[in-house]
Amino acid sequence: MSTKTEISRRKLQLEEKGIAEKGSESDEVVIAISPAFGETQTSTIVDIPLANVLRETMAGIEEEGLKSRLVRFIDTADLGNLGNRGAELSGSGISVGIQSKGTALIHQADLLPLSNLELFPQAPLLDREKFRAIGKNAAKYAKGENPSPVTVENDPMARPKYQALAAVLHIKESKSIDESREPVELEAHFE
Amino acid sequence: MSEREEGEVENADTKQHKRSNRFKSLDEKPVNQDGFAKEWPEEGLIAMDSPNDPDPSVTVKEGEIVEMDGKQREDFDFIDFFIADYAINVEKAEEALAIDSVEFAQRLVDINIAREDIIELTTAMTPAKLAEVVNQMNTLEMMMALQKMRARKTPGNQGHCTSVKDHPVQIAADAAEAALRGFDEIETTVGVARYAPFNALAQQLGSQAGRGGVLTQCAVEEATELELGMKGLTTYAETVSVYGTESVFKDGDDTPWSKAFLASGYASRGLKMRFTSGSGSEVNMGQAEGKSMVYLESRCVLVTKGCGVQGLQNGGISCIAIPSAVPSGIRGVLAENLITTMVDLEVASGNDQTFSHSHKRQMARTFPQLVAGTDLIFSGYSTMPNYDDMFAGSNFDSYDYDDYNVVQRDLKVDGGLKPIAEEDAIAVRNTAARAIQVVFRELGFPQITDEEVEAATYGDGSDDMPDRDQAADLKAAEELMEGDITGLDIVEILADHGFDDLAENMLNMLKQRISGDYLHTSAVIDGEFNVTSGVNDRNDYQGPGTGYRMSEERWEEIKDIRHAFDPEEV
Numbered sequence: 001m002s003t004k005t006e007i008s009r010r011k012l013q014l015e016e017k018g019i020a021e022k023g024s025e026s027d028e029v030v031i032a033i034s035p036a037f038g039e040t041q042t043s044t045i046v047d048i049p050l051a052n053v054l055r056e057t058m059a060g061i062e063e064e065g066l067k068s069r070l071v072r073f074i075d076t077a078d079l080g081n082l083g084n085r086g087a088e089l090s091g092s093g094i095s096v097g098i099q100s101k102g103t104a105l106i107h108q109a110d111l112l113p114l115s116n117l118e119l120f121p122q123a124p125l126l127d128r129e130k131f132r133a134i135g136k137n138a139a140k141y142a143k144g145e146n147p148s149p150v151t152v153e154n155d156p157m158a159r160p161k162y163q164a165l166a167a168v169l170h171i172k173e174s175k176s177i178d179e180s181r182e183p184v185e186l187e188a189h190f191e
Numbered sequence: 192m193s194e195r196e197e198g199e200v201e202n203a204d205t206k207q208h209k210r211s212n213r214f215k216s217l218d219e220k221p222v223n224q225d226g227f228a229k230e231w232p233e234e235g236l237i238a239m240d241s242p243n244d245p246d247p248s249v250t251v252k253e254g255e256i257v258e259m260d261g262k263q264r265e266d267f268d269f270i271d272f273f274i275a276d277y278a279i280n281v282e283k284a285e286e287a288l289a290i291d292s293v294e295f296a297q298r299l300v301d302i303n304i305a306r307e308d309i310i311e312l313t314t315a316m317t318p319a320k321l322a323e324v325v326n327q328m329n330t331l332e333m334m335m336a337l338q339k340m341r342a343r344k345t346p347g348n349q350g351h352c353t354s355v356k357d358h359p360v361q362i363a364a365d366a367a368e369a370a371l372r373g374f375d376e377i378e379t380t381v382g383v384a385r386y387a388p389f390n391a392l393a394q395q396l397g398s399q400a401g402r403g404g405v406l407t408q409c410a411v412e413e414a415t416e417l418e419l420g421m422k423g424l425t426t427y428a429e430t431v432s433v434y435g436t437e438s439v440f441k442d443g444d445d446t447p448w449s450k451a452f453l454a455s456g457y458a459s460r461g462l463k464m465r466f467t468s469g470s471g472s473e474v475n476m477g478q479a480e481g482k483s484m485v486y487l488e489s490r491c492v493l494v495t496k497g498c499g500v501q502g503l504q505n506g507g508i509s510c511i512a513i514p515s516a517v518p519s520g521i522r523g524v525l526a527e528n529l530i531t532t533m534v535d536l537e538v539a540s541g542n543d544q545t546f547s548h549s550h551k552r553q554m555a556r557t558f559p560q561l562v563a564g565t566d567l568i569f570s571g572y573s574t575m576p577n578y579d580d581m582f583a584g585s586n587f588d589s590y591d592y593d594d595y596n597v598v599q600r601d602l603k604v605d606g607g608l609k610p611i612a613e614e615d616a617i618a619v620r621n622t623a624a625r626a627i628q629v630v631f632r633e634l635g636f637p638q639i640t641d642e643e644v645e646a647a648t649y650g651d652g653s654d655d656m657p658d659r660d661q662a663a664d665l666k667a668a669e670e671l672m673e674g675d676i677t678g679l680d681i682v683e684i685l686a687d688h689g690f691d692d693l694a695e696n697m698l699n700m701l702k703q704r705i706s707g708d709y710l711h712t713s714a715v716i717d718g719e720f721n722v723t724s725g726v727n728d729r730n731d732y733q734g735p736g737t738g739y740r741m742s743e744e745r746w747e748e749i750k751d752i753r754h755a756f757d758p759e760e761v
Contacts, residue, residue: 077477078442114443115384115412122583148661152382154355156545156577156584157224163512163546164226164236167475171234174477 012051013189020071020185023091028067030095032086034077035176037100044102045123056128060135074181083107092142101169106138125153221548228516235479238523243481247320249288260319268437273447277497283315296327299336302734313533318489325526337563339732340532342725343713344739346564347375348607350574353581356653357386363397364647367623368616369574370401373608375715380410387411388671391424397623403696404716420462423678427463433494435487438478451498461704465502466495471513488527501712504570506541515546525559537713543571545584566713576652599749609748621648633684636667
């Protein structure tokens with residue numbers, strides 16, 4: 001099965017490749033995405049197309065000479081969980097987790113779900129450059145390096161403007177959850 | 192795409208209409224930068240009194256609640272079970288539920304009825320009953336009730352102390368100034384999670400340089416937070432979250448029982464702790480089951496009570512922009528503060544997070560708790576500029592200190608802070624910065640330069656601070672977390688290097704962990720290390736002439752703002 005989604009004159013095609021298995025290659029970083037990512041939701045809370053979000057994150061990983069693997073979780077939209085479980089599936093033990101509204105983190109397999117390596121909780125502040133930097137840093141952790149964290153942004157007025165909208169986006173994303181489904185391996189095609 | 196196209200058509204339309212200059216001006220006002228939403232009861236996007244909230248009811252058989260809020264015991268979810276078995280005074284439950292909710296709301300407001308006369312009934316109510324009682328009250332009535340129902344007579348305040356750079360010297364200096372300004376408690380959190388032990392250390396050391404007795408916590412992942420406390424780098428904990436629906440609990444791999452277990456971990460090690468909840472968290476996670484925020488919050492309050500924890504921070508907290516986006520939402524967060532006091536818990540009453548661009552709205556949201564007084568009016572006033580507030584910004588920050596001091600003076604109300612002299616602030620900031628410099632040097636952590644000490648002494652925020660080698664700091668922070676260093680080692684270093692007062696204050700805070708007096712409900716510690724709590728400072732408000740009245744000494748402090756002229760010298 002594959003789905004095609006219109007994203008600002010570009011098509012992101014996410015092709016399902018079966019149930020995601022635990023990887024064995026230490027040079028891979030899993031990008032773990034949420035149930036509605038690229039399906040019913042096609043851009044972040046500040047209207048960055050999710051196609052761009054993916055391309056930048058993947059490019060960041062590739063710049064460090066590593067490979068990215070794309071995995072969709074359908075049984076949870078919780079960022080800590082999908083990031084942590086993505087890391088468990090990753091051959092390197094490192095993942096980037098991204099929700100459809102754009103909230104992201106870098107996770108490691110042996111941490112608790114609510115802990116993480118780097119967290120980017122304010123989705124409205126994440127632009128394309130940040131997603132590339134996140135991919136790059138994730139790859140560095142995967143190589144055993146100890147990178148300086150991606151500069152943390154803080155806008156105290158992000159919550160007043162966006163929190164209610166973020167809640168509605170998450171409620172809508174949660175409607176795509178199917179607790180019976182295993183995580184799925186995806187291949188992304190950008191046209 | 193169809194939505195976007197409709198939007199474009201609308202924009203085209205508005206271009207054709209001639210606009211009112213007044214409405215154009217209004218559109219540019221800060222309040223219209225805020226996010227507002229219409230109610231969506233099916234998903235719980237409603238502050239109070241959802242059509243899906245259950246009607247209150249209770250049936251007790253042989254000392255056990257067998258039916259509650261319209262549900263038979265066999266249909267209970269795990270929150271219902273926990274509340275029914277541990278949180279409600281079963282003996283009084285049927286009596287409390289039989290009282291008409293309007294009549295009970297009147298008793299809450301009535302100054303002739305003392306707190307101690309109704310607390311045995313308010314602690315016997317089911318979640319739906321608590322929600323139904325507060326639903327009857329308007330904002331002013333809730334303020335009256337809050338003034339009477341809070342556990343400790345003397346109100347207090349709590350601050351945030353963070354840095355967008357996680358800069359330890361800045362955190363130490365800000366903690367010192369915050370302590371001097373009167374905060375009973377301050378809390379830090381992190382930009383990068385692995386900085387937690389440094390932030391905790393810097394904050395505790397700094398706070399004790401400003402005033403002995405200030406309680407500190409580091410809000411991070413729950414197990415890490417407990418470990419920091421056990422190392423003696425914090426003295427209380429707050430970030431143990433509880434939720435009003437079973438599915439949100441499950442998402443965090445938690446149950447009320449696991450939270451109770453964690454709570455006992457803190458208590459057994461002599462650490463004060465309260466839970467965290469607050470309107471909007473269930474909606475935020477898309478799992479509100481169509482119930483109102485205040486009803487779900489009343490379940491959180493009772494889960495907290497059932498865990499045997501002394502207090503709760505609520506009032507929206509990190510999800511405040513959700514209740515405040517819907518009608519009656521600010522009244523709703525006041526209602527949840529009130530419910531917390533009705534259940535005989537300490538309340539740290541929110542006001543801690545940004546929810547509005549409008550200064551008028553910011554003040555209006557804080558007014559009820561400030562005027563009524565709560566155990567901790569803010570559960571996080573930003574003690575530095577909001578751009579450094581890693582709780583994503585507070586409703587008030589360091590730029591509002593003088594506004595806050597003047598409002599206390601205008602209304603003769605005790606908001607827990609006081610004006611301070613510039614030279615005193617500089618002095619305590621410098622002591623804290625020099626002390627953390629010595630501690631880092633003696634522990635072999637990355638060097639703190641004299642330039643950093645100077646910057647933190649005179650600085651305003653992290654923009655004034657030199658950048659540090661974060662990768663090196665994080666490596667050392669990890670060593671601190673994994674090693675054997677405790678608060679006692681810090682005391683020794685300080686004592687060996689001439690910081691005698693600071694060392695003694697730090698040691699006294701460690702001693703509190705053994706005596707445990709500050710585990711009582713609503714406990715705070717004064718500058719002489721005396722514990723004030725809901726036990727030895729019971730709230731006896733019953734109208735004018737009773738309850739908390741400002742002492743002459745305290746009034747002198749509040750009156751003494753920096754810029755008042757002296758008429759005799761004019």
